[in-house]
Amino acid sequence: MVIDAHVHLTRPGYVRRRFLCGNARMAASLYNRVHKTSITPDDYIEMVRDRVDPTGEKLIAAMDEAGIDTSVIFGVDWAYGVTGEPKVSNRDQNRYLAEYAKQYPGRFIPLAALDPRRPDAIEQATEAIEEWGMKGFKLMPSAGFKPNDHVCFPLYEKCAKWGVPIMFHSGGLEFNWELSSPNLIASAAEDFPDVKMIMAHAGLESWEQCRLACTALPNCYMDISIRQFDYQINRRKFYEWLRDMIDWTGPWKILFATDAPLPTFYLETREWVDAIRNPKTDIAFTPEEREVILGKAAQKVFGV
Numbered sequence: 001m002v003i004d005a006h007v008h009l010t011r012p013g014y015v016r017r018r019f020l021c022g023n024a025r026m027a028a029s030l031y032n033r034v035h036k037t038s039i040t041p042d043d044y045i046e047m048v049r050d051r052v053d054p055t056g057e058k059l060i061a062a063m064d065e066a067g068i069d070t071s072v073i074f075g076v077d078w079a080y081g082v083t084g085e086p087k088v089s090n091r092d093q094n095r096y097l098a099e100y101a102k103q104y105p106g107r108f109i110p111l112a113a114l115d116p117r118r119p120d121a122i123e124q125a126t127e128a129i130e131e132w133g134m135k136g137f138k139l140m141p142s143a144g145f146k147p148n149d150h151v152c153f154p155l156y157e158k159c160a161k162w163g164v165p166i167m168f169h170s171g172g173l174e175f176n177w178e179l180s181s182p183n184l185i186a187s188a189a190e191d192f193p194d195v196k197m198i199m200a201h202a203g204l205e206s207w208e209q210c211r212l213a214c215t216a217l218p219n220c221y222m223d224i225s226i227r228q229f230d231y232q233i234n235r236r237k238f239y240e241w242l243r244d245m246i247d248w249t250g251p252w253k254i255l256f257a258t259d260a261p262l263p264t265f266y267l268e269t270r271e272w273v274d275a276i277r278n279p280k281t282d283i284a285f286t287p288e289e290r291e292v293i294l295g296k297a298a299q300k301v302f303g304v
Helices: 017-035 041-050 057-066 079-083 090-103 121-131 150-162 182-191 200-216 228-233 235-249 269-277 287-302
Strands: 003-007 070-073 108-110 137-139 166-168 197-199 220-223
Touching (some): 003 287, 017 041, 017 228, 057 269, 070 287, 090 108, 137 150, 150 182, 182 197, 182 200, 200 220, 228 235, 228 269, 269 287
Parallel strands (some): 070 108, 166 197
């Protein structure tokens, strides 16, 4: 079984232009580095618009082509702390994802994007889990809060009660990136050992912090989304990095993920799956390690 642990299913009106502009400069630079082009940030925004998927048909087709059985889907709650509410409210976005998952049984695991500082955060969380059947949460600390701040604790307490995991954005250079430090997520994980906490992107530039946390704390995990860029720039170094992460944490702490649709600009989903299933290197990865990373670890985390 192959599970993509990090996917954004977007519709028109889900994010405001300020969010896109905040990411476009760096994203365009990375795109140019991979493809040896010279697109502008505005060019990149237009490319993003082409990836909007109102019906989810593009995502289903990409999953089928890549041999992905299930995707973990969620939005991004930038609205409360950064951009203001988009045309489609955060609550309505979560509800749509819950409904979409029900339309395609077994294909999707929906998480609710939520800023824990929202005055109605617990009400939204309860509705998402108990009424809509969502399977956990996606938190974006760089929207303006620390993962180990007490404002998050009521949500963590609920997650412990419900037995559901939390996906955190970790690392990065955009917005308040220092708030997404793996060390801060690890601090929260120490305080709430019954809650599985996943560090998206393996901490990006802070991957050593992520590695240590996932080694030391039973409830810390990582996904390898956006690492497509590393793979494209230097495959040998990417596989050396992945081998090192497995040797430290074991394969059960590592989840295959894409962060689709945007990183598919660097590498198509089918190629990213194949990069893990059939490593393009003489560095050894056992069949069991590859199976665990591609799906078994995510099955354990999300209770599939």
